[in-house]
Amino acid sequence: MHSPAASADRVPLLRGVALAAHTTLKIGGPAEFFYAPQRPEDLAALLTRLESAGTPCRLLGGGANTLAPDGGVWGAVVHTGALRGLFREGNRLRAWPGVTLPQLVRAACDAGLGGVEKLIGVPGQIGGALAMNAGSSEWGIWDAVEEVTLWEPGGGMRAFRPEEIGPRYRDGNLRGRVVLECALRLRPEEPAALKARQDEFLRRKNATQPVTLSSAGCAFKNPPGDSAGRLVDAAGMKGAREGGAKISPLHANFIVNCGGASAADVRALATRAEEAVAARFGVRLERELVLWPEPARPVSL
Ligand code: EPU
Numbered sequence: 001m002h003s004p005a006a007s008a009d010r011v012p013l014l015r016g017v018a019l020a021a022h023t024t025l026k027i028g029g030p031a032e033f034f035y036a037p038q039r040p041e042d043l044a045a046l047l048t049r050l051e052s053a054g055t056p057c058r059l060l061g062g063g064a065n066t067l068a069p070d071g072g073v074w075g076a077v078v079h080t081g082a083l084r085g086l087f088r089e090g091n092r093l094r095a096w097p098g099v100t101l102p103q104l105v106r107a108a109c110d111a112g113l114g115g116v117e118k119l120i121g122v123p124g125q126i127g128g129a130l131a132m133n134a135g136s137s138e139w140g141i142w143d144a145v146e147e148v149t150l151w152e153p154g155g156g157m158r159a160f161r162p163e164e165i166g167p168r169y170r171d172g173n174l175r176g177r178v179v180l181e182c183a184l185r186l187r188p189e190e191p192a193a194l195k196a197r198q199d200e201f202l203r204r205k206n207a208t209q210p211v212t213l214s215s216a217g218c219a220f221k222n223p224p225g226d227s228a229g230r231l232v233d234a235a236g237m238k239g240a241r242e243g244g245a246k247i248s249p250l251h252a253n254f255i256v257n258c259g260g261a262s263a264a265d266v267r268a269l270a271t272r273a274e275e276a277v278a279a280r281f282g283v284r285l286e287r288e289l290v291l292w293p294e295p296a297r298p299v300s301l
Contacts, residue, residue: 007045011037016301019068022060022079024123025257026214027266028068030299031077038082040096040149040180047178048155050076058292059178061097061128065216067291070263072299080127080179088113091186092146097127097179101134104184109194113186115144120198121205123217127179131172132288137222142167146185150177170221170288210248214257219270220285228277228285229253235276242269255289267291 013035019028033055037043050057056075060066083098088111095104101119104126108116118136119129126141130148133140142162149159153176166173205211220228232238233252240247244261247269248254255266266289274285 007039007042008049010039010042011035011046016299017077019060019063019072019077022081023063023066023068023216024214025063025067025216025255025261025266027070027257027261027263028063028066029070029072030301031073032299032301033076034079035076036079036082040083040085043078043080043083043097043178044151044157044180046078047151050078051153051155059127059131061126061131062100062124064122064124064128065132065134065288065290066128067216067263067266067289069292069294071295071297073292074295074299081125083127085181089183091188093184093186094181095126095184096181097125097130099126101125101129105198108184108186109191109198112188112191112194114189114194114197115186116141116184117194117198118201120201121209121211126182130167130179130182131174133167133170133172134217137227140167140169142172144184144186146183148182149180150174151180152177208251210250210254210256213248213254215248215254216289218253219255219273219287219289220253221288223283223285226283227253231277231281231283231285232273235273235280237273237276240269240272242266242272245269247273263291263294 016030017034020026058077060077060079080097083096085096086099087094101122105120118139129141133142145162147159151157222228229252237247238252239249243265244258245265246258248256
């Protein structure tokens with residue numbers, strides 16, 4: 001077993017990595033320090049070291065729900081996308097946080113294991129999906145979790161059952177804890193039946209969502225009993241633009257980057273949509289898109 005210090009030292013430090021290359025909106029300035037650990041133990045050791053050093057630190061998975069600031073990020077961005085281990089153990093899949101959701105769904109289908117096919121066509125990776133409880137309006141990835149191993153501020157690391165975490169709709173309730181690994185409890189099924197179900201979910205998604213364009217998925221959470229997309233649409237915001245950002249004419253809960261959009265464009269458009277829905281329906285939308293704050297002065301190295 002390697003010492004924690006040695007594990008942290010194994011993670012190369014990169015400087016000035018453009019966050020636009022790591023977010024699905026393709027937006028974001030440079031990170032002062034950028035790390036991409038490849039093993040859970042290295043991730044844990046790195047987080048402990050950054051915490052001890054007092055270095056501000058942000059976690060970035062597949063960047064599917066993140067609006068990274070135009071001015072970049074001072075301090076460290078820890079990218080979990082290189083942690084790609086995926087292991088079968090009977091009817092379970094054990095996964096590291098950088099496994100992408102398409103990889104996970106394909107692997108489950110190939111293994112004849114059902115239970116995660118609703119994640120087909122959802123962008124992002126397991127770490128971020130657990131942080132956000134990604135899924136459909138009535139189902140989230142936590143419904144399939146048996147156990148998750150988390151790093152906790154203070155340097156601890158332990159396994160949790162879902163009921164100890166208390167995930168909610170589109171909120172994994174991680175509260176500063178970081179996913180090192182998770183075990184998904186699945187059920188054996190005919191691969192052909194699984195494939196047919198996935199194809200049906202994908203067909204519906206392709207018909208109703210702008211899946212081929214750069215977006216961060218749904219920008220707003222659904223309010224209880226309603227759909228944010230329906231509300232933004234009915235408030236007349238479909239097709240609205242700010243700079244290079246546009247509210248998708250296909251599904252009004254998606255803000256797409258038509259080319260050259262800035263974080264400021266997306267923030268302005270999200271605010272306009274919120275104001276329109278509040279004015280028309282008296283509903284305050286809650287953001288699903290996570291906005292990282294702009295730095296007081298842009299990162300320059
Ligand atoms: N609708 C409109 N106009 C629009 C969009 C939707 O009138 O522009 C109507 C639809 O016609 C439908 C209703 O709103 O009657 C609900 O729409 P949809 O079936 O597309 O589902 P949703 O509630 O908008 C949710 C999740 C999606 C997930 C889909 C399918 C949230 C915020 N969204 O969308 O998740 O893909 O169900 O399972 O929970 C995400 O969270 O990033 C996401 C994309």
